[in-house]
Amino acid sequence: MGTFTGAFLIFLVCVHLPAGPTVQAGKILVFPVDGSHWLNMNLLIQSLHTKGHEVTVVRTATSWYVKENAPHYRSITISLPEAISIEEEDFFVTFLVKMLEIKRHGGSVMGFVKFYWEMLTVLSNIHRQASMLAVEIFENKSLLQSIQDSQFDVVLVDPGIPVGVVVAHQLKLPTVFNVRWITSGEGHFVVAPSPTSYVPISGHAVTDKMTFLERTKNTFFYFFNTCIDKLVVCPHYDALVERYFGQNVNFYHLLQGADIWLMRVDFVFEFPRPTMPNVAYIGGFQCKPSKPLPPELEDFVQSSGEHGFILMSLGTLVKALPQEITSEIAAAFAQLPQKVIWRHAGERPDNLGNNTLLVKWMPQNDLLGHSKIKVFVAHGGTNGIYESIYHGVPIVGIPLLFDQFENILRLEARGAAKGVDAAKLNRQSFLEALQEVLNNSSYRDNMKRLSSLHRDKPMHPLDTAVYWVEYVMRHKGAAHLRTESYKMPWYSYYSLDVISFLVAITLILIAAVVGFMRFLCLKMSKRRKPKRD
Incomplete structure (x- = not known):
């Protein structure tokens, strides 16, 4: 009985011991x-x-x-x-407006250089x-x-x-x-x-x-x-x-x-x-399971039927897109059977179809986790990219600034996204990109595979x-x-000093061998030289 009681007490102590290292509130x-x-x-x-x-x-x-x-x-x-x-608030919007202007309408080399010089000046001022x-x-x-x-x-x-x-x-x-x-x-x-x-x-x-x-x-x-x-x-x-x-x-x-x-x-x-x-x-x-949608959004999503819905968000940068671009996007959406939820904070686009709902804010993570979502139209920001990977939703990307181009490219390389150049976007090119991702199941399959890999972690x-x-x-x-x-000095980090030393030693050895060989040759030639009477 005593042995049983002792073992039971040890068990209780072990159960209440912390499972891993802890730290006091810091x-x-x-x-x-x-x-x-x-x-x-x-x-x-x-x-x-x-x-x-x-x-x-x-x-x-x-x-x-x-x-x-x-x-x-x-x-x-x-x-x-x-x-x-x-x-x-509008720092990046102003930057994007200038970038799109250069890319869409061209310009002189000097104009391009002047713009980047201005950007470097702004960067210096920021720091x-x-x-x-x-x-x-x-x-x-x-x-x-x-x-x-x-x-x-x-x-x-x-x-x-x-x-x-x-x-x-x-x-x-x-x-x-x-x-x-x-x-x-x-x-x-x-x-x-x-x-x-x-x-x-x-x-x-x-x-x-x-x-x-x-x-x-x-x-x-x-x-x-x-x-x-x-x-x-x-x-x-x-x-x-x-x-x-x-x-x-x-x-x-x-x-x-x-x-x-x-x-x-x-x-x-x-x-x-x-x-x-x-x-x-x-x-x-930042990724997490989705929660139920607000009733009005859930009703709109359910009304999409078997076609499902498309989610679009370019963040706050959408305000920088010219009206002609957003109108082309709206016209492409209007030709699709899917419903569209578009986070749009700027001026209402022309050509907006009855299937498109404009909102100033939306629960993006919860919409991406919804069973009826088909495609996410995004600018390629890191947060949206990882939420799409987490929920396995393929992307049509409209990269606008900085690393967004690289982010969309990485997903394209893995067959999980299709990129569209904002400067060259029109309703036809955008519609074709949407239809390709919607109708080609490989995009969704590849993103689902990425999602499975992303979630498979010990913590x-x-x-x-x-x-x-x-x-x-x-x-x-x-x-x-x-x-x-x-x-370390840069020359030590890349072992340039070691390489220089070894090269010098090698050259010295080669020079010594060559010199020794020449000395032997000269000595041998002197021995063979006939004596004069």
Whole structure:
């Protein structure tokens, strides 16, 4: 009886032991980027808050998306001498209008160069304005002291605007990146080896199977992006670091020295590439099962019958599309038997059919998870891409800016999407793309296969993100996972000094052998020379 009682007590103790490592409620300081980036960061913050952590978000007084008051975080609001341009509501809309104008109506080479020069000037201003956030923190001694007194455990940063990296160094705190993009492009190019022979560069829409010409162009893009980063972006942060930490601290080393990179990437979608131990992949961490639709939307969807419905959303950028393009889209939709739900915030398009419902907001995830959905018409933003993969919905893509072209290309390469050029779009070309994806079952089958691969994970990507943030908090960093190679001179990193040394030794040996052989030949020739009488 005593043995049974003892065994039973041991069983009870084991049942109540925690299943895995735990961390006490910690304090997390967050430096987000406004706009669509905030949607990802906010979701991670909510999960950390649910786990009992205290989250503090640093925001500017002009922030559009990052609200000052929220139930799951407290905020530190900082007024800057001038607002960061990227936080203006219509910043990307203005950018897109100019881009479409150039692509649709052509223009001189000088006009094209002038536009990009203006864009580089704007990019420089964004980072100059952003760097002032650190200045305001460092110069406000009472604020800086308050932050230090809060005794934060970790700094969570979106390194697209990397001010938080500099502040974390000042606070001597470990850093975690919630990342896809950094100052010079895609995050892997800073943290992991990225051979340009098979790793496409940001801004170059190709697959990992490149021709010689594409590899040449890829290499050019790499050096072009590097030059922009070194000459346009980094000087603002270099000056900031030198001002407060002296010349011995290198800003780029601070950026590369993050403890953990939470990479918003899934290799179901990305092309394979080298990685590092301190990179954790959380692509699609915002995805979740769908919920029932509001009654009015459910009634509209059910009225589609056997034909089902099409969902379209280009985000807020749809306001930048000219009326003639949206009218062509509407005319194509009107020729389909499917119902259409179109998130449209701009002027009502002409040629709108009775089968199309315009809405200013919609539960996108819930609609993508509905059994009657047939196709998602999207601009190729990362959030929408992963939600489509999660729910297995094929895409007709209308990429507009930045990585959207590459995102649609990746899905096209896997047979799960069809891209349409917005600058050349007309009702016929758009209708043909829609009908191809609707009528060719391979698109849906391929996306379903991607969905199955994406979901087949030991834990949900959001849980992975929370785990690694807590891991850094538990261990006061993760230096053992971080390579120190970024501190090496470039010639040492690529072993050019070793190659030069070996080449020099080889040349010396060859010269020595050649010299010795010539010496022997001369000596032999002298011995054979006949003596004169």
